[in-house]
Amino acid sequence: MKLIAAFFDRPADIVAKELLGSLLCVKNKDGTVVRLPVSEVEAYLGPHDLACHSAKGRTLRTETMFGPPGTIYIYLIYGMYYMFNIVTGKRDYPAAVLIRGAGTYDGPGKLTKALGIDMQVNGHILGPASGIWIEEPKYMSPAEEIECAPRIGVDYAGEWAERELRFILNR
DNA sequence: GCAGTGATCATA
DNA sequence: ATGATCACTGCC
Numbered sequence: 001m002k003l004i005a006a007f008f009d010r011p012a013d014i015v016a017k018e019l020l021g022s023l024l025c026v027k028n029k030d031g032t033v034v035r036l037p038v039s040e041v042e043a044y045l046g047p048h049d050l051a052c053h054s055a056k057g058r059t060l061r062t063e064t065m066f067g068p069p070g071t072i073y074i075y076l077i078y079g080m081y082y083m084f085n086i087v088t089g090k091r092d093y094p095a096a097v098l099i100r101g102a103g104t105y106d107g108p109g110k111l112t113k114a115l116g117i118d119m120q121v122n123g124h125i126l127g128p129a130s131g132i133w134i135e136e137p138k139y140m141s142p143a144e145e146i147e148c149a150p151r152i153g154v155d156y157a158g159e160w161a162e163r164e165l166r167f168i169l170n171r
Numbered sequence: 172g173c174a175g176t177g178a179t180c181a182t183a
Numbered sequence: 184a185t186g187a188t189c190a191c192t193g194c195c
Contacts, residue, residue: 042190051190061179079176081191098190109191153190 002127003134008069012043012088012095013165017146019086020169021137024102026115027128034115035135036103042151043165044085046095051157051165054094064123065094072132074112074122081109082118086126086134100152100166145171 003022008015023035044052053062053075064073064087071087073096085096098108105111112118117132124130148164155161 044190053190056180059180075190076176076178077189078191079178079189081176083190085190100190107192151190156189 001136003136005068005070008086008088009090010088012045012097015086015088016041016043016097016165017167018140019097019099019134020146020167021141023135023137024099025133025135026117027131036105038099038102038169040101040106040166040168042098042100042167044096044098045165046089046093049095049157050160051151051154052095058094062094065096066092067123068125070126072121072124072126072130074117074119076119077109082112083108084112084117141169141171145169
């Protein structure tokens with residue numbers, strides 16, 4: 001069953017945790033679909049979260065974060081790697097969940113490289129039309145299987161860098 | 172440990 | 184126009 005906008009229209013940390021164990025689905029050019037269970041995510045809560053891109057305001061790059069829940073937010077980092085995020089919360093509320101790992105892939109850059117995800121889908125809505133969607137997990141991951149940790153690479157964010165907004169599925 | 176890599180944004 | 188920064192990775 002595909003997850004729809006209502007699922008993503010909630011705070012990023014809630015959505016992030018519930019995404020663990022759900023299936024990231026990507027349709028290839030030849031029509032086949034890869035389905036990978038999401039294993040690691042990070043929540044970026046909104047403009048007040050100093051680690052969130054939208055804390056720096058509404059710019060060309062962050063514009064897609066202001067889209068409706070379920071929007072795909074892609075950006076290029078270090079000139080080489082595409083980061084795959086899903087926008088959460090209401091339209092015009094800029095928050096998102098970064099998918100850091102799924103299936104056997106760990107690391108957000110390696111994941112998008114392996115799946116061929118790039119700027120082309122930035123701003124698209126999750127679903128068959130974009131070729132990328134999420135299917136709900138068979139059951140919600142119990143708390144004891146979820147490891148919480150600080151987010152990676154956000155040391156500049158002061159006390160927000162310490163917040164445990166990274167979630168890892170250990171099963 | 173640190174180099175590679177280039178878009179983005181603030182500053183001018 | 185210029186320069187700093189960066190939600191990473193792979194090789195030293």
